[in-house]
Amino acid sequence: MKLENGTRKSGVRSRNAVVRAVPAIGRRGAFLLAAAALFAQPATPPQLTLADATAMALKNHPRVLAAQNETAAQNQRIVEQRSAYFPTVNGDLTGSAANIGARIGAGFISTSRLFDRFGDGIQINQLITDFGRTPNLVAQSRLQAGASQQDYQAARYDVVLAVNQAYYEAQRAQELVKVARKTVEARQSLSTQVSELAKNNLRSQLDVSFADVNVAKAQLLVIQTQNAVTASFAQLARALGTQQIVAYQLVAEPLPPSPQPDVEALVVQALQNRPELASYRLTREAAYRLVRAEHDLKLPTASFVGVGGYLPYVDQITLPRVIPQEYAGAAVNVQIPIFNGHLFTAREEEAHYRALEADQKLRDLEESVARDVRTAWANAQTAYQNIDVTAQYLRAAADALKLSQGRYQLGLADIVALTDAELNETEAEIESTNAKYDYQNLNAALQYTIGALR
Secondary structure: OHHHHHHHHHHHHHHHHHHHHOHHHHHHHHHHHHHHHHOOOOOOOOEEOHHHHHHHHHHHOHHHHHHHHHHHHHHHHHHHHHHHHOOEEEEEEEEEOOOOOOEOOOOOOOOOEOOOEEEEEEEEEEEEEOOOHHHHHHHHHHHHHHHHHHHHHHHHHHHHHHHHHHHHHHHHHHHHHHHHHHHHHHHHHHHHHHHHHHHOOOOOHHHHHHHHHHHHHHHHHHHHHHHHHHHHHHHHHHHHOOOOOOOOEEOOOOOOOOOOOOHHHHHHHHHHHOHHHHHHHHHHHHHHHHHHHHHHHHOOEEEEEEEEEEEEEEOOOOOOOOOOOEEEEEEEEEEOOOOOOOHHHHHHHHHHHHHHHHHHHHHHHHHHHHHHHHHHHHHHHHHHHHHHHHHHHHHHHHHHHHHHHHHHHOOOOOHHHHHHHHHHHHHHHHHHHHHHHHHHHHHHHHHHHOOOOO
């Protein structure tokens, strides 16, 4: 009543403030505005399905967006490597001033005469062949881009799994709050009845104390479950890729069917479908392509070079008619590596060992995936069996509670037996709820391990 009176007084003050602030609309309009503000109901929380949550996360989650950008960056590496197939064209503008007639005396084998000049021209360089190195580098970059695409799919898979788990945990927390509130109502009703009976000397104060203790325990359960709801929605917001926490009205998902009985078939499916494995396989192929490219460093490289331009100004006094104003030239250059301190050999060996490392990493991941599938399958099987067992437990506990209530009302049982029956019924409800969401969570984990989670 104090809270209600305080609220009513606060509402009157707000109403008076509205009357003073907006005299133009009249006292009657102000009273209507104040009443509307006083009795306004809170907005209904928005509905959210699992499919909508997944779509929201895939659109907004920073991990997915980062993987998408990484894939785009890797695709540009293909263009970088393919650029060797095309000519490079550079334009030059050169002006110089020097002491006329002098020549460079150090730094070059052939001396170069110095003179005042200004000129412009272009240079063209075109690779003719490097005997396979560039094609292998292009193939390596394509494979790495493919591996990056699979990493992007793996990031999406991780986010979808996180959304599924957070969604089911939030639903579990909401359901447990309902169980806790229902328990408080039932125990409060019993406590009221026992108190009335004790006033009429039909029950002892010990019964009242036991009933009050049970009410307090139920209230503690409400507090704990409400805290779990808050934490679960914070985790859901993180899975959705947002900092804004919204207490959504989550739509229940149908219970998945039982797991497939043949776990080895699931292992085969996982080895074929998991994007991480596809990424590792492409990375291994890219590593062997790099071995071939590094081996090709020992082969000759042939390239074409062309130059051409115009000299609008040359010191004709010092060099009359010696240098023409136009110039052009072309050449084919073949570079043959002879010795560089075993650099190319070391690079090839390093690439070879990196490829062997990729082999073992792929093998390690395949073994880990197989283990994860078998573990997830066993956990899902157990969770699915727990659903029926906990349902039987709940039915038995509910029947036992009804019998205990009847015996207590007839005076054939004490308050301890009744409170034990209430405790068992509450525990059974909690276990039944947990079994349902445990299976949904573990089934999502199983679908993730075999690469079938959507």
